[in-house]
Amino acid sequence: MLGRLFLSSGDLIADRRYEFARDLQAKGDLAAAAEVLEQAIELAPNFASAWFALGEIRDAMGEASAAIAAFQKACAADPRDHHGAAVQLMRLGAAPLADMPKAYVQSLFDQYAPRFEAELIERLHYRAPAILLKAVHALRAAENRPAVFKRAIDLGCGTGLGAAAFANNVDAFVGIDLSPGMVEQARATGLYAELEVDDMTAALQKQPDASADLVLAADAMVYVGELAPVLQEVQRVLIPGGLVAFTVETHDGNGIVMGEGLRYAHSAEYIGHVIASAALTLSHLEPASPRTEDQVPVRGLVVIAAKT
Template identity: 80%
Template sequence: MPHRFFLSSGDLIADRRYEFARDLQLKGDLAAAAEVMEQAIEVAPNFASAWFELGQIRIALGETDKAITAFQNACAADPDDRHGAGVRLMQLGAAPLSDMPKAYVRSLFDQYAPRFEAELIERLNYRAPAILFKAVLAVRVAEKKPAYFQRAIDLGCGTGLGAAAFAKNVDSFIGIDLSAGMIAQARETGLYAALEVDDMTAGLQRQPDLSADLVLAADAMVYVGDLAPVLAEAHRVLRPSGLVTFTVETHDGEGVIMGKGLRYAHGAEYVRGVIQSTGLQLKHLEPASPRTEEQLPVRGLAVVATRT
């Protein structure tokens, strides 16, 4: 999803140069755009948005080293990193893989919330909730248990598409999302008994032990690099034989990488290992594409694990 986040430099001349540079960038005159963006930075050296956009222009020009410098300066100018310059640095291999800046994820989804469902369903053929519902049904059939859940926790709940897919099979839903904009949209659905603005791990930490039968995260783990903390908390809150189910994007290599869509991709062996290490038992791990991007299905995995 395109992320256009702007922080004014506080200097009218610098801001105008930034806008002029953006116009040049959109018209495809990248060399001129870089030059004008640098002029904006000369006027306002701590102009985070200009540094970030300069990094984007440098990438488009194939000037990776200069892009890295620009993104590093964007991070320095805005320690909260609302633009996600640090995510670009991870993708370029210029920073170690770490958690995504919370302020970046929040600003990304607050900005996106009003058009989120239309964009996902119509343009990206989003199918993660349906994939997880089918996987959970298959696991329950194999276990000869009903696919009925008294209390479910929807992590990274967004506008409520995950809860909608499971609504007939769940008595009561709690939704957790970092974006207040998304939570406001989810509230409109009437699907949730409670909604909380928080990240997934922190939101789970406030839930009592053995208090849920189902924890789901439809297309939300792509914003989490290290899955161990959130899965350890899921294990704690699940009742015996409760399920955790989620999708990830994946790659052929080992471990976790920052994918070209600026979302984490988790290797299948990594997922197996982290589920085992958190005391959960893997029940289902199958290739499944959660969405389409640039007319191609995004490679992913559907996962179901249980607390034994």
């Protein structure tokens, strides 16, 4: 989907061996690729990109213990964790669930930004904004109220697809995204009155009390594990009667898990609990698939809650 993030080792020979290993991996010769990566690591023991690539290859070969060891080395070599080795460790059950490293999320989406919309719409059949719009309209119709909003906050706004979907329903949008590349793309749309590069919770903390009547998060909560902090801030910034509408990926168990797609999945039971704990009232919760992967709809939920 994306070009691979590469952090040079500072050793030209080690870097060249890394590239050779990636060529071998692309050709399907995983054992040879692993051997060449180990040679690169001998030359440059703190080569984060090589350790991460070795972890991916060991994982693909079914060598879980070796993969975990390599991802742990990648974390040690790059404490900011641009590659997301900690996310891989969570997926493998080798680390407790925690927030995704900010450097990883920024790197991922800065790479993604130039082709984000084409990738999502054409290949993944992305539909989270349309699902949210339909659900909000249905809820307001059931309440005999118009689906119009003065000020909306678009969390994880990406390139602006959420604002585009709600453009006829909202007077002014505030966009928040951790990726500068995504915010640059969103700014070019002209849909946002304000844009900020920050994580959801920190950006919401800067917003005044009761300053928005709608908060959106289209396919963005999948990059947030524990939702309580962000929803508590959402509750504070919403006016009475305001709505928060978001999608999540889901699973059959309880609580939160790290999925194979390296995104969090939240159970319906967890969603109900965290909404209540944030002093919000759950208005709508139903299955909805926000995207398709490997030609299979991803299991998800569309959620709307209100501040009473």
